[in-house]
Amino acid sequence: MKGKKILSTLASLVVATGLLLTTNPLKVSAATPTASGTEAAPAHVTINKHLVMPEGTITPAGAATFNFTALTVDGETATATNMPAIPARTINFTTADAGTTTSGVKTVSKESVNIVDGITFPHAGEYIYTVTEAASGFTLTNDTDTTEEMVYSTKIYYVQVIVANNAAGTGTYVKSISVNNYTPASGASVAVVGAKVGDDDGAEGTDFSFENKFVRTHLNDSTNPGDTNDTNLRIKKVVAGDGGDYTQYFTFTVTVNAPAVTLPTTPTTYKAVVMENNATIDPAANGITGAGTDHVFTVTPGTAFTVKLKHNQSVVLLDAPVGSTYTASETAVANYTASYVQTANGVAGTSTTSNTVASTIIGEAANNLVMTNTKAAITPTGIVLSNLPYILVGIFAIAGLGFLMSQKHRRSTLG
Structure with missing residues (x-):
């Protein structure tokens, strides 16, 4: 009852x-x-x-x-x-x-x-x-x-x-x-x-x-860079033009933000690597510290990080969940023109002349950003003719000094 x-x-x-x-x-x-x-x-x-x-x-x-x-x-x-x-x-x-x-x-x-x-x-x-x-x-x-x-x-x-x-x-x-x-x-x-x-x-x-x-979450595999199933974010640097320096580093500032929906098990940091010609490299030369022996470093959502990339190098996120967003900007470099092509969720955009990329969602399909810096070849200018008189004076002075020294040497030998 x-x-x-x-x-x-x-x-x-x-x-x-x-x-x-x-x-x-x-x-x-x-x-x-x-x-x-x-x-x-x-x-x-x-x-x-x-x-x-x-x-x-x-x-x-x-x-x-x-x-x-x-x-x-x-x-x-x-x-x-x-x-x-x-x-x-x-x-x-x-x-x-x-x-x-x-x-x-x-x-x-x-x-x-x-x-x-x-x-x-x-x-x-x-x-x-x-x-x-x-x-x-x-x-x-x-x-x-x-x-x-x-x-x-x-x-x-x-x-x-x-x-x-x-x-x-x-x-x-x-x-x-x-x-x-x-x-x-x-x-x-x-x-x-x-x-x-x-x-x-x-x-x-x-x-x-x-x-x-x-x-x-779509996972990028740093040990298998050619895997076509890898769709997480890749930001690549390309140097172009006859005057482009392939050894020069360009500074990127990147911020990755967590998606609007997360779970208790969602990682509070993401993993990333730097790759060159599709091989993972030690990112120390790229300004990244704290990477493990596998060259993996951590990225904190909502916090900007800086990475330096040269020609054919990329920073690659390994485990950012679908729905995360990112922004990227590159520090301007004199005599280089910056442009980028962005692929968002498998849809490739057109070339944009800018060094700043607005907030973009990391979707289910491919998510790539290729930032290209172009530098034209240096045009030969030859000798500046307005300086020719001074150059001739210098040549004659050197020649005269040489003549005097040779005469002095001759007298010393004869005497």
């Missing part, structure tokens, strides 16, 4: 703390708290599912599955016979789902079918269920080229279904459906039979929604 009383109290709290629904067909919101129905049009509610990822990320393919657990019927503990089961509801996602992007965050949102669709309730009364999302359904890639991580929702909701008799007295219909977040008291531990207990930190909203966060 004590257990039944606790469950009945929980059911009452579902109603008392605010029911977050709208009218039929339902998308839950705080504006109108209950989804009400009639015999002709029973109450209807759907689950809102959100996949959140950095801008520029291709949506992962998979299925979000939501499981329902019967809790109480008219305050009595649910059994296999006194309460109908609500089957798992599934929402499918594909790589073609475009979603919407705001402030660097891409969100793909979909709805389930009516959660009580096809359910026959045996009698009028109050039925309470819990609903949670399974922590599976998306196959993630983790190999030498790509890593994928997803944080699944841990939300738990109470769903209250009020069932009424039809006018003819021959059956029932769903009169209302109400949903409430499960919010445990501070330090409390509540056991819900058959259900996962999650917490409501407000991050996923209050619209009967479940949110997963997803991050993908």
Whole structure:
């Protein structure tokens, strides 16, 4: 009896703390708290599912599955016979789902079918269920080229279904459906039979929604520079023109920023190397200190770093997540004209005469920046004729001095 009383109290709290629904067909919101129905049009509610990822990320393919657990019927503990089961509801996602992007965050949102669709309730009364999302359904890639991580929702909701008799007295219909977040008291531990207990930190909203966060990273392999699967950022220096000095270093200032969506496991620093003619080199001569024996050094998101590059050298990021951004600028050098060609997410741009590159997203496909410095050949000018008289005077003076010395030597020999 004590257990039944606790469950009945929980059911009452579902109603008392605010029911977050709208009218039929339902998308839950705080504006109108209950989804009400009639015999002709029973109450209807759907689950809102959100996949959140950095801008520029291709949506992962998979299925979000939501499981329902019967809790109480008219305050009595649910059994296999006194309460109908609500089957798992599934929402499918594909790589073609475009979603919407705001402030660097891409969100793909979909709805389930009516959660009580096809359910026959045996009698009028109050039925309470819990609903949670399974922590599976998306196959993630983790190999030498790509890593994928997803944080699944841990939300738990109470769903209250009020069932009424039809006018003819021959059956029932769903009169209302109400949903409430499960919010445990501070330090409390509540056991819900058959259900996962999650917490409501407000991050996923209050619209009967479940949110997963997803991050993908394409890895550059510094030991296999010719790998065509390497799409992370590469910034290359090219010197051109008959007067270009291939041994001269040019100074770059680069800032890499983390994507707008990160996970607890997302690295707080990224790895990078300097390469010359597709081989990793010791970056000490490039002004980089602290590199390991493998020549890998770290880059801190949001903090500018300086690197010096000469002809055919590149700075290469190894593990910046998709959706990261970067800016780059090169210090101007006298007698050189700077221009660049940028490839962003596999799309090559045209040559731009500038030494500064605006913020650009690191996308799923190739991300390259080639900065070219061109110096024309030096034009021969010959001897400046306005100085010729002075040059002739100097020649005659030297010749005269030589004649005097030879005469002196001759007298000394004869004497």
